Amino acid sequence: MGRSQETFGKKEREKKRQKKKEEKARRKEERKANPEDKGDNITYMDVYGNFHDTPPEQAEKVKAKDISLNMERVEAAPDDDGQRKGTVTHFNHSKGYGFIKDKKSGQSIFVHVNALEEEVIEGNLVSFETMKGPKGPNAVKVKVIR
Numbered sequence: 001m002g003r004s005q006e007t008f009g010k011k012e013r014e015k016k017r018q019k020k021k022e023e024k025a026r027r028k029e030e031r032k033a034n035p036e037d038k039g040d041n042i043t044y045m046d047v048y049g050n051f052h053d054t055p056p057e058q059a060e061k062v063k064a065k066d067i068s069l070n071m072e073r074v075e076a077a078p079d080d081d082g083q084r085k086g087t088v089t090h091f092n093h094s095k096g097y098g099f100i101k102d103k104k105s106g107q108s109i110f111v112h113v114n115a116l117e118e119e120v121i122e123g124n125l126v127s128f129e130t131m132k133g134p135k136g137p138n139a140v141k142v143k144v145i146r
Helices: 008-033
Strands: 084-092 097-102 108-112 125-133 136-144
Touching (some): 084 108
16 A cells, blocks of 8 residues: 655644634634623724824814815806916927916916917917817917007
8 A cells, every 4th residue: 555645744734724723713712701802993093094093192073064075166257258368388380289378377278270360479478268178278269469
């Protein structure tokens, strides 16, 4: 007959497995014997979003009704005549597009050469209207202010 295929390494692994199983059963029995000793399963979060086991020293009271989970839309107030003013910050004549910085909002608005009513260069003060484009607002009816 052949020798058993059980090697020393296999025996050791099986011993460790049995020991872990017995230890787990012992801990389970201890928990059953002392049901009031549950432990503290509370986790606290500080103002920076880090988790801790201890409560923060200075807890701020927050009322549930003060918490807002949605963002309210803030729409820009339309100008009286619909005209906006701004400065041409960049314009590439060979590619046919550029950007205008709005005076009021400071927003950078895309402008295409087809939307120009007259020739512009960088630094010109212009008046324009905006139109919604696929990637944001586009300037249309762009005129140089003299």
